[in-house]
Amino acid sequence: MRYRSLVEAVGDTPLVGLPTLSPSDDVRLWAKLEDRNPTGSVKDRAAIWMIRAAERDGRLRPGATILEPTSGNTGISLAMVAQLHGYELICVMPENTSIERRQLLEMYGAKIILSPAAGGSNQAVAMAKELAEEHPDWVMLYQYGNPANAMAHYETTGPEILRDMPTITHFVAGLGTTGTLMGTGRFLREHVPGVQIVAAEPRYGELVYGLRNVEEGFVPELYDPSVLTSRYSVGAKDAVRRTRQLVETEGIFAGISTGAILHAALGVAEKAAGAGQQADVVLLVADGGWKYLSTGAYGGTLEDAENALEGQLWA
Amino acid sequence: MAIAVRIPTILRNYTGGEKQVEANGSSLASLIDDLDAKHPGLKGRLVTDDGSLHRFVNVYVNDEDVRFTGALDTGLSDGDEVTILPAVAGG
Numbered sequence: 001m002r003y004r005s006l007v008e009a010v011g012d013t014p015l016v017g018l019p020t021l022s023p024s025d026d027v028r029l030w031a032k033l034e035d036r037n038p039t040g041s042v043k044d045r046a047a048i049w050m051i052r053a054a055e056r057d058g059r060l061r062p063g064a065t066i067l068e069p070t071s072g073n074t075g076i077s078l079a080m081v082a083q084l085h086g087y088e089l090i091c092v093m094p095e096n097t098s099i100e101r102r103q104l105l106e107m108y109g110a111k112i113i114l115s116p117a118a119g120g121s122n123q124a125v126a127m128a129k130e131l132a133e134e135h136p137d138w139v140m141l142y143q144y145g146n147p148a149n150a151m152a153h154y155e156t157t158g159p160e161i162l163r164d165m166p167t168i169t170h171f172v173a174g175l176g177t178t179g180t181l182m183g184t185g186r187f188l189r190e191h192v193p194g195v196q197i198v199a200a201e202p203r204y205g206e207l208v209y210g211l212r213n214v215e216e217g218f219v220p221e222l223y224d225p226s227v228l229t230s231r232y233s234v235g236a237k238d239a240v241r242r243t244r245q246l247v248e249t250e251g252i253f254a255g256i257s258t259g260a261i262l263h264a265a266l267g268v269a270e271k272a273a274g275a276g277q278q279a280d281v282v283l284l285v286a287d288g289g290w291k292y293l294s295t296g297a298y299g300g301t302l303e304d305a306e307n308a309l310e311g312q313l314w315a
Numbered sequence: 316m317a318i319a320v321r322i323p324t325i326l327r328n329y330t331g332g333e334k335q336v337e338a339n340g341s342s343l344a345s346l347i348d349d350l351d352a353k354h355p356g357l358k359g360r361l362v363t364d365d366g367s368l369h370r371f372v373n374v375y376v377n378d379e380d381v382r383f384t385g386a387l388d389t390g391l392s393d394g395d396e397v398t399i400l401p402a403v404a405g406g
Binding site: 175177208212218219 | 323324325326360369370371372373375378379380382383384398400401402403404405
């Protein structure tokens with residue numbers, strides 16, 4: 001494969017079987033390796049689509065400043081593209097994210113504004129919205145409400161999966177901005193009758209849910225629950241256990257959110273096997289494990305890892 | 316029929332600071348009524364006046380979001396675990 005530049009090398013990621021973790025020959029698991037994107041995560045697709053859309057409609061002009069609330073991967077993707085296209089990038093990021101994410105953002109020349117740990121990404125979103133009002137010349141791409149985020153997956157992730165696995169019965173991915181699930185899910189529903197779209201949502205430690213009241217809660221504007229079939233909440237312990245299992249049994253070194261996705265995928269696979277159905281379950285590996293080595297997720301006992309992740313935004 | 320219910324930090328003022336409480340009910344709706352009898356005011360924070368789950372509240376039975384299993388009509392059995400969480404942003 002040959003590409004004109006790194007940005008052009010986005011997508012077309014491998015789909016690999018998980019023969020050891022699959023319950024049987026009739027119920028098979030397949031992993032879409034999104035860590036094989038230009039900056040190492042699925043977010044490259046959304047970031048590139050959002051920037052291209054903003055360039056097309058004239059919102060982004062040379063020298064512009066981009067502002068984005070992000071817990072990491074979207075920021076890293078935007079930072080790479082911003083550097084190549086000549087934009088400034090300011091990321092509003094919760095302070096309880098891994099040090100590697102901050103190091104990568106700084107390496108790409110992005111500025112970071114830290115938001116308080118309590119309240120997690122909700123606070124980062126609120127802070128970015130305030131900053132956007134104070135600085136009308138800054139361009140907030142706003143991954144939580146930008147249709148180009150979901151469109152990236154409708155136009156690329158979905159068609160790639162259908163091309164490589166026409167017999168897909170289940171698609172399982174992480175739920176954050178909801179862009180991956182909305183775009184891929186809509187495409188697959190239009191082409192595969194009865195396909196199940198399954199969300200795995202990280203359940204963090206209590207600090208992250210430290211809102212002052214329920215009215216401060218947040219549901220991304222992109223979210224349309226009718227696209228999903230089911231939605232599971234996965235805690236740090238299950239996520240870490242599955243992350244380790246994935247590298248031990250299949251050799252895939254993935255980030256912690258992928259462990260949560262694998263946990264949900266194994267759940268639906270076992271259900272299908274128990275019901276005597278045939279199933280091809282495609283799960284999305286959102287990123288590699290490199291950015292999370294410092295979190296303590298990969299060493300020591302599960303309890304150590306769970307304690308180490310308490311209070312961190314690990315997905 | 317005892318069902319363990321995990322209460323988020325922002326609603327613990329209704330449970331005297333308890334992280335986890337027990338309640339009874341064969342459906343989520345009846346469980347919430349029982350919770351409200353034991354911890355008055357809690358229902359008003361979970362369910363809106365029109366009788367649906369509050370937009371910014373997520374409820375899970377054994378880790379599955381009840382909005383995909385019948386919402387307040389979701390059935391419950393002895394030993395189920397119910398988790399209540401406010402909706403937060405990811406990404």
